[in-house]
Amino acid sequence: MEAIEVTDLRKTYGDRNAVDGVTFTVRAGETFGIVGHNGAGKTTTVECLIGLKRPDGGTIRVLGEDPARGRRTLAERIGVQLQESALPERIKVAEAMRLYASFYRRPGDWQEVMERWSLGQLARKAYGDLSGGQKQRLMLALALVGRPEVVVLDELTTGLDPISRRETWRLVRELKTSGTTVVLVSHYFDETETLCDRVAVFARGRIEAMGTPGEITAGTGTASLEEAYFALEGTDR
Numbered sequence: 147m148e149a150i151e152v153t154d155l156r157k158t159y160g161d162r163n164a165v166d167g168v169t170f171t172v173r174a175g176e177t178f179g180i181v182g183h184n185g186a187g188k189t190t191t192v193e194c195l196i197g198l199k200r201p202d203g204g205t206i207r208v209l210g211e212d213p214a215r216g217r218r219t220l221a222e223r224i225g226v227q228l229q230e231s232a233l234p235e236r237i238k239v240a241e242a243m244r245l246y247a248s249f250y251r252r253p254g255d256w257q258e259v260m261e262r263w264s265l266g267q268l269a270r271k272a273y274g275d276l277s278g279g280q281k282q283r284l285m286l287a288l289a290l291v292g293r294p295e296v297v298v299l300d301e302l303t304t305g306l307d308p309i310s311r312r313e314t315w316r317l318v319r320e321l322k323t324s325g326t327t328v329v330l331v332s333h334y335f336d337e338t339e340t341l342c343d344r345v346a347v348f349a350r351g352r353i354e355a356m357g358t359p360g361e362i363t364a365g366t367g368t369a370s371l372e373e374a375y376f377a378l379e380g381t382d383r
């Protein structure tokens with residue numbers, strides 16, 4: 147079953163084609179990577195996916211619904227962790243968990259989610275006093291408290307130190323084993339290569355290559371996704 151179907155998606159800002167005819171599907175339970183450098187159109191694509199932006203062309207179905215029309219219903223079924231999401235500095239971890247759970251009609255047990263993501267010991271700590279890795283862990287837990295079927299994670303590990311980054315990877319793998327469909331947006335090629343079943347490589351608003359990391363590297367005769375990207379771009383930076 148397809149959890150997400152995007153066909154010929156287009157979005158322009160003035161005369162700039164931010165997303166220029168993008169087509170892909172994500173199967174239920176799959177971890178799907180959207181990778182590419184800054185300005186490639188990744189964030190605009192996911193903003194259309196979750197109904198935050200209206201496409202100028204093409205169609206999108208998420209769990210069978212058009213996000214531009216069914217945003218309220220879909221909000222119950224999608225967990226989102228957007229780039230640079232932030233909480234008020236003084237809100238405590240447990241307060242944030244309880245608050246987010248209250249947004250859903252049938253949330254998971256927020257205390258259980260908090261423990262599962264090793265946040266129990268931080269329950270009374272303020273968001274502003276958490277480390278970068280702890281903040282990211284909390285944002286993930288908040289995206290999951292509504293028991294979503296699809297989770298969208300944008301630039302999850304940007305700014306994290308290597309240890310927190312690995313820890314976050316472990317959490318994403320755990321998500322995958324729970325059967326959740328994950329869309330992982332990243333400009334780190336190693337991250338998508340390690341975590342994703344399939345990857346769409348974005349450049350200048352288009353998909354340059356799509357498939358398993360192995361298929362993409364085999365197709366370009368390269369040893370890594372990053373090398374594949376530069377081979378596709380015809381540059382060797």
Ligand SMILES: Nc1ncnc2c1ncn2[C@@H]1O[C@H](COP(=O)(O)OP(=O)(O)OP(=O)(O)O)[C@@H](O)[C@H]1O
Nearest residue numbers: 159162164182183184185186187188189190191333
């Ligand atoms: N609100 C906006 N108004 C005008 N141009 C925009 C707007 N949002 C994005 N763009 C432009 O659209 C293009 C795609 O941006 P987008 O943020 O989707 O790329 P991205 O791949 O997510 O990059 P990044 O990782 O830097 O966020 C870029 O050229 C960007 O400058």
